[in-house]
Amino acid sequence: MGQTLAEKIISAHTDLPVKAGDLCIARVDVTAVQDGTGPLTISEFKKLGIAKPKNPSRMILFIDHATPSPRKELSNSHMVMREFAKETGAVLSEGGMGVCHQRLVEKFVNPGEILCGADSHTCTSGALGAFATGMGSTDVAVASALGKTWLKVPQSYKICVNGALRKGVFAKDLMLYLIGKIGADGATYKALEFCGSTISAMSMSDRFTLANMAVEAGAKAGLFSTDEKTYDFLKENRREHVFRYIEPDEDAEYERVIEINAEDVQPMVACPHTVDNVKPISELGMVKVNQVFIGSCTNGRIEDLRIAVKLLKKQKVHPNVRLIVAPASKAVMMQALKEGIIEIMTYVGAQIIPPGCGPCVGVHAGILGDGEVCLSTQNRNFKGRMGNPEGEIYLASPAVAAYSAVCGYIADPTEVL
Amino acid sequence: MLKGKAWKFPDNISTDHIAPGRLFHLRSNLPEFAKHVLEDADPEFASKVQQGDFVVAGSNFGLGSSREHAPQIIKLSGVSAVIAKSFARIFYRNAINIGLLLLECDTDGIDAQDELEVDVREGIIKNLTKGTEITFKPLPEVMIKLQQDGGLIEHIKKYGDFQLT
Numbered sequence: 001m002g003q004t005l006a007e008k009i010i011s012a013h014t015d016l017p018v019k020a021g022d023l024c025i026a027r028v029d030v031t032a033v034q035d036g037t038g039p040l041t042i043s044e045f046k047k048l049g050i051a052k053p054k055n056p057s058r059m060i061l062f063i064d065h066a067t068p069s070p071r072k073e074l075s076n077s078h079m080v081m082r083e084f085a086k087e088t089g090a091v092l093s094e095g096g097m098g099v100c101h102q103r104l105v106e107k108f109v110n111p112g113e114i115l116c117g118a119d120s121h122t123c124t125s126g127a128l129g130a131f132a133t134g135m136g137s138t139d140v141a142v143a144s145a146l147g148k149t150w151l152k153v154p155q156s157y158k159i160c161v162n163g164a165l166r167k168g169v170f171a172k173d174l175m176l177y178l179i180g181k182i183g184a185d186g187a188t189y190k191a192l193e194f195c196g197s198t199i200s201a202m203s204m205s206d207r208f209t210l211a212n213m214a215v216e217a218g219a220k221a222g223l224f225s226t227d228e229k230t231y232d233f234l235k236e237n238r239r240e241h242v243f244r245y246i247e248p249d250e251d252a253e254y255e256r257v258i259e260i261n262a263e264d265v266q267p268m269v270a271c272p273h274t275v276d277n278v279k280p281i282s283e284l285g286m287v288k289v290n291q292v293f294i295g296s297c298t299n300g301r302i303e304d305l306r307i308a309v310k311l312l313k314k315q316k317v318h319p320n321v322r323l324i325v326a327p328a329s330k331a332v333m334m335q336a337l338k339e340g341i342i343e344i345m346t347y348v349g350a351q352i353i354p355p356g357c358g359p360c361v362g363v364h365a366g367i368l369g370d371g372e373v374c375l376s377t378q379n380r381n382f383k384g385r386m387g388n389p390e391g392e393i394y395l396a397s398p399a400v401a402a403y404s405a406v407c408g409y410i411a412d413p414t415e416v417l
Numbered sequence: 418m419l420k421g422k423a424w425k426f427p428d429n430i431s432t433d434h435i436a437p438g439r440l441f442h443l444r445s446n447l448p449e450f451a452k453h454v455l456e457d458a459d460p461e462f463a464s465k466v467q468q469g470d471f472v473v474a475g476s477n478f479g480l481g482s483s484r485e486h487a488p489q490i491i492k493l494s495g496v497s498a499v500i501a502k503s504f505a506r507i508f509y510r511n512a513i514n515i516g517l518l519l520l521e522c523d524t525d526g527i528d529a530q531d532e533l534e535v536d537v538r539e540g541i542i543k544n545l546t547k548g549t550e551i552t553f554k555p556l557p558e559v560m561i562k563l564q565q566d567g568g569l570i571e572h573i574k575k576y577g578d579f580q581l582t
Contacts, residue, residue: 023559025579039445040485047570066441073442120483120507136485136511138569146573150559150581184429185477189506218480220506274429362438382433382481389437389457 002249004156005223006191009131009246013114020155020253029113031144033137034062034100036361037118039077040137042084045145054147056089060100060108064356067095070364090144098329098355101125101297104132105208105233106331110242111226116143121297121379123214127207128233129226129246131191134215154191154220155255161198163262168414170307171206172299172377172397174198175213176268178260180278188218190255193248195225198262204233205303212298213379216275267412269375270395273383281400281412289394290372291322292405295353296360299377299398300328302335308402309341311413317349318408324366325350326358350405362387375410377401418536419497419518421469425529426458428475432508434458435479435487444486451493468495471535473527475501479508488512498535500524500542500553513560514569522553 003011004020011017013026031053033041038061045053053059061081069075078095085092093103100117101124109115111129115122118140125132135143143149161174179186192214199207207224214222224230225247234240266280294300294308305327317323325345327333333355336342342352359366360378368374368391376386381393394410403413434457436450443450455462455472472491478501479487488511491499498518512519520535522542527533532545542551556564559581566572572580 023582025582036441036444037483037485044570048573071442073445077445118483118485120481122483134483134507136483136507136514138485138514139510142569142573146578148579150579152559184480185503185505188477188503218477218505361441362433363441367439380431380433380481382431384433384437384439384457387439 001253002251004191004252004254005193005225005246005248006131006154006156006221008248009112009114010151010153012112018153020153022153024151024153025148026114026151027148028116028143030058030060030109030115031140032060032062032100032104032115032117032119032122033140034065034119035067035074035077035081036065037137039080041118041141042080044138044141048141048145050145052088053090053144057091059090059144060093061085061090062093062100062103063095064099065361066363067356068354095356096330096354098332099297099300099357101212102300102328102332106237106329111230111244112246116140116149120215121212123219123222124208124212124297126214126222127204127211127224128230129224131221131223133221154189156191156193157187158254158257159192159194159260160196160257161194161260161262162196163198165198165262165265168267168399168412168417169265170397170399171202171209173268174262174265175210176270176278176395177265179213179217179276182217182258184216184274184276185218190219191221191223192217192219193223199224200227203303204229205301208301209298216379267397267400267414269400269410270381272381272392272394275379275381275395281410284410287394287410288373288408289321289375289404289410291324291366291368291374292401293324293359293366293374293376293378294398294401295326295328295358296378297328298379300326300332302332304377304398305332305336305341308398309344311399311402311416312348312350312406313344315348315406317405320408321405323350323405324353324359326353327355329355359386375401375404418534419469420534421471421497422467423471423473423527423529423531423533424459424462424466425527426472426474429477429480430458430474431481432479432484432487433481436484436490447486447489447493450486451490454490454494463494466494466496469497470495471533472496472499473524474499475524476503478504480505483507485511485515488515488517492517513563516564516568520553522551526551
């Protein structure tokens with residue numbers, strides 16, 4: 001019997017080949033923590049009585065959730081992370097360098113590897129053909145110390161997407177459509193494995209968006225085969241030498257196969273307060289917005305900013321709307337500066353904030369007021385997510401977000417694209 | 418034998434309900450954070466929960482973020498177990514790693530304030546208020562092992578490595 005992507009990658013990290021359902025101890029190549037989970041990882045790590053990570057140069061500590069620090073308690077947490085990196089040789093990604101998941105794919109994770117990250121959206125790196133999964137601080141502390149973790153090899157769902165996405169429809173819409181179809185717990189414990197002509201034609205940026213939100217269906221990982229697009233992405237980041245072909249066997253066994261015709265997908269939104277509460281915008285009715293956020297590990301890449309600026313150019317942000325933009329990383333910020341995107345966005349009325357998680361985690365830089373509505377390109381709209389349980393969050397693509405910031409209400413940009 | 422009152426919650430209780438992002442700065446002060454546990458799902462819960470009580474919920478409890486602070490502060494609030502129809506994956510792993518007991522079963526027959534008695538060994542929840550009994554799904558072997566050792570850190574300290582397979 002052939003192997004799925006999950007079985008193949010995990011088997012390359014165990015002493016004996018594994019199949020779905022097996023419990024195994026797997027070698028871990030990379031571990032990651034951020035400033036919300038890192039301090040606890042460090043205190044658990046210290047309890048183990050092990051001086052250094054198994055492979056210090058591949059344990060990465062990211063300061064991205066609350067930077068520049070809005071409170072002394074968080075500044076102190078950042079100090080703990082800096083100190084640990086200095087003591088042990090672990091790598092520190094300072095504030096301003098970007099969101100951990102974007103940085104991981106730009107610099108730190110290679111196809112075919114296993115990544116354990118103390119952040120649920122660690123699954124983003126799955127688009128590079130890595131088995132990347134979110135865990136808690138204690139699991140990541142142990143994985144960092146020993147260079148291994150225990151895993152139950154997941155059953156896989158094959159997500160086949162074929163055909164061309166319609167004008168105005170993006171990877172975000174496709175993922176919201178899928179999550180709406182299977183539900184927020186529709187893939188709990190499973191790996192989603194994406195394939196089909198739509199996926200092959202998709203940019204890496206779009207694939208990262210899909211992989212990023214695998215966890216919003218409960219999945220353990222969102223996996224992709226590698227191809228020339230993966231190679232080109234690595235090359236752009238000057239690390240094509242880590243490229244390798246990873247693909248599932250033709251006779252791999254999937255627990256479920258979900259076929260999606262790309263042409264069926266319309267511009268979508270997820271309505272408050274769950275990600276699976278999705279609707280096509282055409283069925284939404286009038287929803288006025290107070291704040292629009294373009295950014296996050298889901299949709300804060302240069303391709304996202306390019307689409308957004310196309311809709312913002314020669315327009316003005318609606319007077320009743322605050323538009324906040326956070327490039328996902330320093331590299332994205334630099335590119336956006338070079339292309340004049342930041343200048344145009346600033347001119348039309350956007351507030352540009354430093355690369356990082358921004359308002360998505362509800363710590364700073366865009367907390368909602370009571371009863372306010374935010375349309376965001378992020379991945380979660382849970383009650384309280386953006387710092388106020390009395391706020392309402394809708395999720396959509398960068399195109400919908402930019403156009404809605406101009407209109408003052410949630411609007412479908414298809415006609416003006 | 419565990420005994421306490423049920424606090425009832427619906428489906429899809431996220432880690433943002435349990436440990437809100439706006440209290441991010443309290444992650445370095447868990448006893449203080451615990452005073453706000455589940456605040457966005459039930460503002461009265463944290464101040465009224467008694468030692469030994471149970472959190473009883475619907476499906477997909479603990480979805481969302483990987484923040485281990487969520488099970489940590491449920492445990493710190495004195496809750497002896499979370500009983501739900503199903504749990505989100507990362508929350509489940511985190512809870513076992515830190516020694517918070519999770520029980521999976523149909524929770525429709527449990528209402529808020531019902532008196533429950535849980536026999537972990539027998540796998541039975543007795544609803545003393547209603548006079549009914551519910552069996553819960555046995556914990557997976559690996560989870561029992563980790564629980565017996567007192568969580569993942571203690572397990573590794575004891576063996577110097579994983580002893581699970």
